[in-house]
Amino acid sequence: MKTVLVPPPQPVANSNHFKINIPASLGQGGADLFSLTSGIQLLTLDCQFNQATLFQGGLKDHAVGFGFCLDGRYDYHPTGFDRPFTIRAGESAFFSFPKGVETLEKTNDKRMHRVALSLDGECLSTLINGDEDRFYPILKSLEKRSSTRMGNILTPVMRTVLYQLLHCPYRGTTQQIFLEGKSMELIAHMMEQLCSGCRCCYAGTIKTSETERVHHAAHMLVRDLNNPPDIMEIARSVGLSRTKLFRCFRQTFGLSPFEYLRNHRLQMAMHLLQDGEVNVTQAALIVGYTNLSHFAKAFKSIFGMAPSDLRKPFRIT
Structure with missing residues (x-):
């Protein structure tokens, strides 16, 4: 190093x-x-x-x-x-x-x-x-x-x-x-x-150990965007009940697990489109969307623009 x-x-x-x-x-x-x-x-x-x-x-x-x-x-x-x-x-x-x-x-x-x-x-x-x-x-x-x-x-x-x-x-x-x-x-x-x-x-402070479990759960949730694990499977893996996982997840990230997964998928799609190496259809499929109409609608609701509007980014000069 x-x-x-x-x-x-x-x-x-x-x-x-x-x-x-x-x-x-x-x-x-x-x-x-x-x-x-x-x-x-x-x-x-x-x-x-x-x-x-x-x-x-x-x-x-x-x-x-x-x-x-x-x-x-x-x-x-x-x-x-x-x-x-x-x-x-x-x-x-x-x-x-x-x-x-x-x-x-x-x-x-x-x-x-x-x-x-x-x-x-x-x-x-x-x-x-x-x-x-x-x-x-x-x-x-x-x-x-x-x-x-x-x-x-x-x-x-x-x-x-x-x-x-x-x-x-x-x-x-x-x-x-x-x-x-x-x-x-x-x-x-x-x-x-x-x-x-x-x-x-x-509303109730969560323990450090619970925060670590939630971060591990978040990693499991987005590890395979095409085939994310069931939320009950994740809860069992990190040693929390489904209800406790949802509560701690929202306290840690301000989102439910489903919102977190959706946002991660769309953010990943934005990166792919900004890099300019894939088209809209390819980006949607890579992040787990099979319906292009749903993908375009979700993308615009989050970022305020259609996925086709993106161009390869450039830095401020």
Whole structure:
């Protein structure tokens, strides 16, 4: 495994736009960083390394924000956590790391596609002003300035906004306005998701062991999209009753197992269509849809567009 230091961003023509390019010896792709007028830092990362790589870095300032993982899997270990946590495709998260935190990030040789929104803690507190009870966990982490991460799922509406953000049709001033609006929209969706998560906690906190079982159940559910196992079979395998599995599943992911499976199928179909290597019929069959009409209807209800409207994605430049 190769260990490298995180390279500093380099400015481009626009003074608010910076780039980090992956050296050809390490892989391909890179990252774009936009400093928006509201103070939000927008980071988009789309790259692939030649081998497993360990990045060493550190935070000069208090880092607060929201992360979205579209593709890839990596282990992230900031100081303040006993062990690294794994971030996977299809996950979103709120994070708060204090100034001076050292970080280790282990990647593999698969494509990584992520978006992160960072902002000043005071700015986030201002957004929450007047609604403190709903967002108490966020405020608590900001006040303590402790290492905090609250993971969740990447919802279909978030994916739609991310798709629009990554396919910004404008340049110059209008690009800044567009990115600012989409970034704020993502923050709104994330804050509502966190608020919903808080309500679930009041309904009864699930144990760590139950959370691990639910994650294992989710993996079993989407392991074979063409022939998913029966929900009772999954419940028996993870040692939970059907009722308990449904309750814990909704508390963990905010979705029922059937909604989770549907969303995973459609998200996989979107990836296939964005890559441009299959047509709509092939994508539908790969993810387990035999009725193209049902597939098109479900796809549009989630992403707001027909599957035939997708084109191969491009990164912000």
